[in-house]
Amino acid sequence: MLLLFSQFTFGQNPYYYSIDRTNGLPSNSVYDIFQDSKGFMWFATGKGLCRYDGSVFKTFTSDIQTSKSGSCINEDSFGRIWYINFDGYLYYVENGELKNLPQKESVGYIKFGIIEDKLFLIQTKSVAVYDLKTLQLVYTYHLKDEYIRATYTSNSKFYFVGEHIYEIDYPNKIKTYPLTEDFRKTLEVPIIQELNNEFFVVSKFSNYYYTYKENQLSKKKFNSSFDFIQNLAIIDNAPWLCTPNGIIKYENEKATTYFSDFNVSYIFKDKQQNYWISTVNSGLLFIQDFKNNFIPLSPKPTVFSSYDNQLLIGTENDLIFGLQLNDLSVNTVYKNNSNHPINQIIGNEKEKNIYFTSSKFKILNNQNIVSNEKSFAVKDIKKIDDTYYSFAASGICGLFKVSDKKSKWDSLHNKNLNAPSNFNESALIKSNGKSTAFNPENNCIYYATNMGLKFVNSNGVNEIKFQNKTLYVTNLQSYKNTVYALSTSEELYKIDSKNTVTKVSIFEKHLKERFTKFKIQENSIFIFTTNGIIEYNLIKNNYRKILPLTSDLEVTDVAIVKDQIYFATSKGIIVKNKFKNKEFTKPELIINEIKVNGILYKENNLSELEYNQNDITVNFSVLSFIPNEKKSVLYKINDGNWNRLDADNKNLILSSLSPGDYNLFLKIDANYETKIKQIDFKINKPFWLNTFFLIYMSLIIIALLYTFYKYQIQKIEKKNQLLLDKVNLEKNLNQSKLKAIKSQMNPHFFYNALNTIQSYILSNDKKQAVSYLSKFSTLTRTILEMSEKENITLSEEIKTLGLYLDIEKARFDEDFSYEINIAYGIDIENIKIPSMLLQPYVENAVKHGLLHKKGEKKLTIDFERIFDSLKITIDDNGIGRQKSAELNAIKNKDHLSFATEAMQNRIALLNQYKQKNIAINFDDKFNKNEQSLGTKVIIEIPITY
Structure with a gap:
């Protein structure tokens, strides 16, 4: 009898789905319920504020909170979600983070109000008005009333109750309406809602309630008694009292109690017409329809x-x-x-x-x-x-x-x-x-x-x-x-x-979904799947999920009797009306946030991304309050194929995208047409791939190519010129050699030499004649051999100079002498110098310096080594270059010495082939009276072997 009576007592309860910590709810203590403009459900729990999309709970907490439990969830015009903890401090969620309102003080928990872009907060003997755009205090209404007991916010006005009823129509002044003494005593802790365009006011500790309209208070009494009212909700145009012993609905003066075993804190009806009941210690109750028994x-x-x-x-x-x-x-x-x-x-x-x-x-x-x-x-x-x-x-x-x-x-x-x-x-x-x-x-x-x-x-x-x-x-x-x-x-x-x-x-x-059982009732096939019971109508050829299943709910049979559908479940019998059975709202895809390289972006700011801003993350939610149903999401890029994401994956990550225009499409993977979400963004090319930059770089490249071309042409021309110069140089060198040879073998020299030989013969000095003739022939042969060589050894040069000076000495009286000095350490057999380089300078010293000098004539040739150079000094005590030039000018006005022309040209030509040049310096020697003491020629030649 007790069992049957108990079953009958609970027969008036609708079927509900329990949502608690086993489903991910952060705490089984829930104090308030709210649905935001996108459709998410928000709950104020013992562990803080959390958001629910039907499958995933996301909790928002912060170290700045004085406590996490609270109530009075609301949404402002900027999409931020607010709530107040039981210490009286306000917090809001913005960009996925919980932040606090910089309020001056707290007077304890009392509901705040939001009207358009203003927030109203009760403070000590005042009402603070904050601008929601700047979150700054913009106005303060000062009060004489020290104790404010309740507040209510309408569409345009903020009301609160203390010793009087106060009305704020911002920015106007406060209006005050009187209260009766009986009201103040009866309703010590009032709870205010609006019903049929009038205030409906109850008290937590009274069975009486008041209605208030146009400054008229009407006192009434509930036809049932209870010890405590935790909250009041107006749903379906009727008051619902939330008590520690369930919910009491008053309709047409009749009270109906539901869920008397639950300590109920609030009841809420969402936009999809589902009912949510929060409890103090048992989590949430989700009711699709109160008509389902x-x-x-x-x-x-x-x-x-x-x-x-x-x-x-x-x-x-x-x-x-x-x-x-x-x-x-x-x-x-x-x-x-x-x-x-x-x-x-x-x-x-x-x-x-x-x-x-x-x-x-x-x-x-x-x-x-x-x-x-x-x-x-x-x-x-x-x-x-x-x-x-x-x-x-x-x-x-x-x-x-x-x-x-x-x-x-x-x-x-x-x-x-x-x-x-x-x-x-x-x-x-x-x-x-x-x-x-x-x-x-x-x-x-x-x-x-x-x-x-x-x-x-x-x-x-x-x-x-x-x-x-x-x-x-x-x-x-x-x-x-x-x-x-x-x-x-x-x-x-x-x-x-x-x-x-x-x-x-x-x-x-x-x-x-796979199914292991089916049953036909009237014109419908009921299909038993792991996630729910599907009804397929054989007349209309359509289907619907008529009963979602959870892990603790199993259905074994179904029957249709007299327009009612009965389900045999592991918890009992669920009864639904066949024709009035409300369908669940179809899931909706919500884009929560878009991040570019980990930084949060608004969708309208995605049109101009830089080339390196190419890591895109789209966080989304599948908003569905069908129990135990998970929907996968499909996506495609531009005209590509649809790809499926895992049902538990709520992030689409696109990494290292190439520059270009992108159209990203997302939709719920369902057996029916679903709305497609489209996100358009553009990743710009790097500046080096832009058209103008490419044109600019093309011009630069063309210019560089042209410059390189010109350089190569000039290089070839220079090479050809060098070859030509080499030919000319060799020609000039040969000419210089020829001139040197001519200088050595000129008719005057031969004439003088032959006269000398003849004089020896006439004087019957056969020995001197033979010796002189031998030296003359050797010099002539040596000069001819040297003319074929570019370089000769130093020993060959010294030998040739000795032959030449010996021949020239015979022309002079006994007053001409010469010395050839070689310093220690000079390898005369291996060191090479240009052929016939010294002979012209020696000849100049003899012909132009010593020949016209009276008295002793002396020529000294010194060879010494200085680092990597060979220093050759040709020193004479002749008349000097100035006197010699004057004499030559008298004899031949057009005379130009060999040394100043042929020899200088040859040295210049030789220097073009050497890294270190041949250096020639002339030193005119004078005494104190500025009389010439002769000429010194210093020649430095890089040592080569």
């Missing part, structure tokens, strides 16, 4: 059957309940202590019998007493006519007779009758049966067996195959002239009246 039932129901204006309910513990359809009361029909689940049940209203299977197959009579039973496991029973039922059992499939009326199945039944039998059954197929169905169109009885799908008619037993393969079936259901079959591979087939099998492809196309 829930009947807790224990033991767990397993199977339904309509019978005699009630719904028979088989349970898991060999117990049968009867649910009365008129008042949803529950009574016990049959009870046994075998503890076996009831797997099938069917009521025969004409015979007033109930057929069911638990440990045995049993028949209950009209007194609910077992009138017959048989020890075999019947898996399924279907009605054939008023006389026969088909059954599928372990080891046997056939018919059993329930009345003496004549039937066209009598002959088949009598032919296969098991005798003797008190059950009056016939064995048509001897194999393990799993399910059975009957098609009145072709008078065929179908049996799903372990040997395949069989059918029986007047012609006997036959097998039905699909594509010439045996079809193994677990469940058979008939609808009009068609039989539906669910295979062991979880695929649905239909068999028409001609026993043709076709696969039902619509479920594969639209229902991506």
